[in-house]
Amino acid sequence: MKRFLSQLSFWKVVAGIILLAGAYSTVVRFFGGLGAATHLNDQFPWGLWIGFDVLCGVGLAAGGFTLAAIVYIFNIKRFEPIIRPTILTAFMGYVLVVVALMFDLGRPWLIWHAIIMWNPHSVMFEVAWCVMLYTSVLALEFSPVVLEKFHMDKTKRFVKKITIPLIIVGVLLSTLHQSSLGSLYLIVPEKLFALWYSPYLPVFFYVSAIAVGCAMIIFESFMSSRAFHRGLELNLLTEVARIAVMVLGVFMVMTVVDLADRKVLPLLFQARTETYFFWLEKMVGVIIPFFLLAQKKVRENETGLFWSAAMIIIGFVLNRLNISITGMEGWAGKSYFPSWMEISVTLSIVAVGFIVFGLAAKYLPLFKHEQHERPRKPEDEWIEDLRSVSQPNL
Amino acid sequence: MTKSKAMLIDLSLCIGCNSCQDACKTTNKLTAGEEKTLSSTAYTALEEHDGVFVRRMCQHCVDPTCASVCPVGAFEKTPEGPVLYDESKCIGCRYCMQACPFQVPRYEWSSTYPRVQKCIFCHGRITQGLQPACAEACPTGATKFGDRDDLIREALERMKAEPTKYVNRIYGQNDVGGTSILYITSVPFEKLGFKTELQQAALPQLTWNALSKVPSVVTVGGSLLYGIWWITNRRSEVQKHEQEQREGHKGSNGNHV
Numbered sequence: 003m004k005r006f007l008s009q010l011s012f013w014k015v016v017a018g019i020i021l022l023a024g025a026y027s028t029v030v031r032f033f034g035g036l037g038a039a040t041h042l043n044d045q046f047p048w049g050l051w052i053g054f055d056v057l058c059g060v061g062l063a064a065g066g067f068t069l070a071a072i073v074y075i076f077n078i079k080r081f082e083p084i085i086r087p088t089i090l091t092a093f094m095g096y097v098l099v100v101v102a103l104m105f106d107l108g109r110p111w112l113i114w115h116a117i118i119m120w121n122p123h124s125v126m127f128e129v130a131w132c133v134m135l136y137t138s139v140l141a142l143e144f145s146p147v148v149l150e151k152f153h154m155d156k157t158k159r160f161v162k163k164i165t166i167p168l169i170i171v172g173v174l175l176s177t178l179h180q181s182s183l184g185s186l187y188l189i190v191p192e193k194l195f196a197l198w199y200s201p202y203l204p205v206f207f208y209v210s211a212i213a214v215g216c217a218m219i220i221f222e223s224f225m226s227s228r229a230f231h232r233g234l235e236l237n238l239l240t241e242v243a244r245i246a247v248m249v250l251g252v253f254m255v256m257t258v259v260d261l262a263d264r265k266v267l268p269l270l271f272q273a274r275t276e277t278y279f280f281w282l283e284k285m286v287g288v289i290i291p292f293f294l295l296a297q298k299k300v301r302e303n304e305t306g307l308f309w310s311a312a313m314i315i316i317g318f319v320l321n322r323l324n325i326s327i328t329g330m331e332g333w334a335g336k337s338y339f340p341s342w343m344e345i346s347v348t349l350s351i352v353a354v355g356f357i358v359f360g361l362a363a364k365y366l367p368l369f370k371h372e373q374h375e376r377p378r379k380p381e382d383e384w385i386e387d388l389r390s391v392s393q394p395n396l
Numbered sequence: 397m398t399k400s401k402a403m404l405i406d407l408s409l410c411i412g413c414n415s416c417q418d419a420c421k422t423t424n425k426l427t428a429g430e431e432k433t434l435s436s437t438a439y440t441a442l443e444e445h446d447g448v449f450v451r452r453m454c455q456h457c458v459d460p461t462c463a464s465v466c467p468v469g470a471f472e473k474t475p476e477g478p479v480l481y482d483e484s485k486c487i488g489c490r491y492c493m494q495a496c497p498f499q500v501p502r503y504e505w506s507s508t509y510p511r512v513q514k515c516i517f518c519h520g521r522i523t524q525g526l527q528p529a530c531a532e533a534c535p536t537g538a539t540k541f542g543d544r545d546d547l548i549r550e551a552l553e554r555m556k557a558e559p560t561k562y563v564n565r566i567y568g569q570n571d572v573g574g575t576s577i578l579y580i581t582s583v584p585f586e587k588l589g590f591k592t593e594l595q596q597a598a599l600p601q602l603t604w605n606a607l608s609k610v611p612s613v614v615t616v617g618g619s620l621l622y623g624i625w626w627i628t629n630r631r632s633e634v635q636k637h638e639q640e641q642r643e644g645h646k647g648s649n650g651n652h653v
Contacts, residue, residue: 037505108488
């Protein structure tokens with residue numbers, strides 16, 4: 003208990019420092035311009051906020067459409083217990099992407115221009131519309147939880163009625179959005195290093211988003227089961243892991259075929275930074291988790307599942323950062339590393355995400371079908387501490 | 397119809413006097429002072445590579461990448477040749493900078509109301525029948541203004557007249573679909589910092605390949621999802637119905653006994 007208290011304040015202090023630094027950086031960003039707060043420059047116009055906050059934020063929200071399709075389209079209802087927290091995570095992911103865009107855009111207050119000044123030849127135009135529409139769809143998909151809390155039954159019944167069209171539109175928008183983030187890079191065939199640049203970038207982005215969507219479902223279930231003392235739907239997660247293995251397998255074959263097709267396989271065996279990072283990303287995010295999760299005993303084991311999912315997520319983040327930063331550095335002739343202010347803004351956005359999720363879990367009927375409490379484990383302690391950060395009034 | 401204008405830059409004639417940049421800065425009211433690289437206050441700059449001066453500026457592509465990638469259509473290729481930027485539309489996503497194959501657009505990083513900055517090919521002047529300020533100021537004829545077709549012909553003539561002097565290539569004739577700024581040189585382009593491996597076709601097609609599939613993804617994908625939902629939903633309804641019937645049957649049996 004003593005340890006609990008001391009750590010509780012420790013995590014609060016950490017969160018406080020992050021948010022304070024983030025607030026300072028925000029002031030610098032908006033009163034001094036992008037140049038004052040970031041390490042961006044004319045050779046490197048997109049950095050951490052695009053590479054991590056936007057590319058990864060959207061990707062990590064992929065659990066939302068993956069699970070929505072599983073539950074509502076494929077009608078596999080046994081996954082229903084985890085749908086609400088997953089949709090919430092996706093929604094928050096998108097809200098955070100929008101917040102990050104407000105920092106990254108040079109003139110964020112003109113963002114509405116994308117609504118009236120059309121350029122259908124621009125991938126960014128597609129991205130902008132997908133962000134707007136899918137954020138709205140996610141808000142609607144999540145709205146029953148809020149409506150239930152405030153007993154607005156009529157409105158809730160209406161939303162329930164349009165669930166299926168809503169889910170279909172959501173899956174379509176996600177498909178377009180996930181792939182279009184890859185399409186963004188189709189325009190830089192010379193700039194992006196050949197291991198990553200492929201005419202099939204949109205397909206790779208889409209397939210990897212499904213894989214990370216599965217991993218996120220597993221990861222989130224673990225986190226919330228520990229943080230909120232809920233039972234873990236292990237058998238469900240084992241099933242999700244099976245889907246992940248299939249997707250990772252497809253992804254691996256696609257990668258090799260694509261590299262061979264573009265005749266760049268020799269690049270895999272060169273001693274250069276890009277190659278190392280490519281291998282790192284593929285080993286951590288695809289190859290190792292594939293062989294781990296391909297085994298039944300790993301899929302049915304809590305620790306195995308958790309760490310495999312974590313690896314897929316880390317590999318995914320590496321992939322997006324490699325495409326947006328590592329793979330572009332060679333051509334730009336300039337290296338880029340984010341400033342502490344860029345990092346503090348990103349961390350603050352993530353911290354706010356944790357806090358909001360914690361509040362939602364506390365006050366909204368997020369976990370509908372409560373299961374029996376599982377026995378406490380030693381690692382629960384630190385997660386509990388983490389949770390205390392997100393519930394300041396505890 | 398107006399003929400598309402262009403400029404031919406003969407690097408072998410450039411003496412590095414910087415008159416082009418001075419004239420440009422005066423005409424476009426940019427902060428004065430010599431600059432060695434492109435910046436938000438220098439639309440053009442002379443970069444020195446092994447004693448050769450390379451005049452850098454926006455290439456004014458025939459099919460500009462920046463115009464294709466801008467989500468709000470802030471860039472426009474005018475019939476006269478210049479690629480123009482409308483700052484009132486710009487939201488500051490900087491995709492133009494990310495996408496430009498020549499790494500030309502510059503940003504006002506320290507401004508709180510930042511603009512993208514690049515050469516405007518003195519659009520106002522050339523529509524009045526004048527030359528761009530830089531071409532007018534060039535004392536050696538290293539920068540020459542004219543119709544694109546004529547300038548390509550002239551470049552080929554110069555190369556033919558002195559084949560041992562010139563590299564047998566007009567940079568910008570076909571690179572990324574052709575540009576309005578053309579270069580010839582006596583020193584190989586790759587030694588002067590030029591990106592010589594750029595593809596010959598214009599870049600916007602690359603993203604259009606993906607974007608043009610959006611309608612079919614929506615229609616085919618939508619029908620497919622609806623179809624799958626209809627089947628799975630029907631199946632579960634039938635199951636439910638059968639179960640109810642079975643239970644109903646059992647119930648009535650019980651009543652009999």
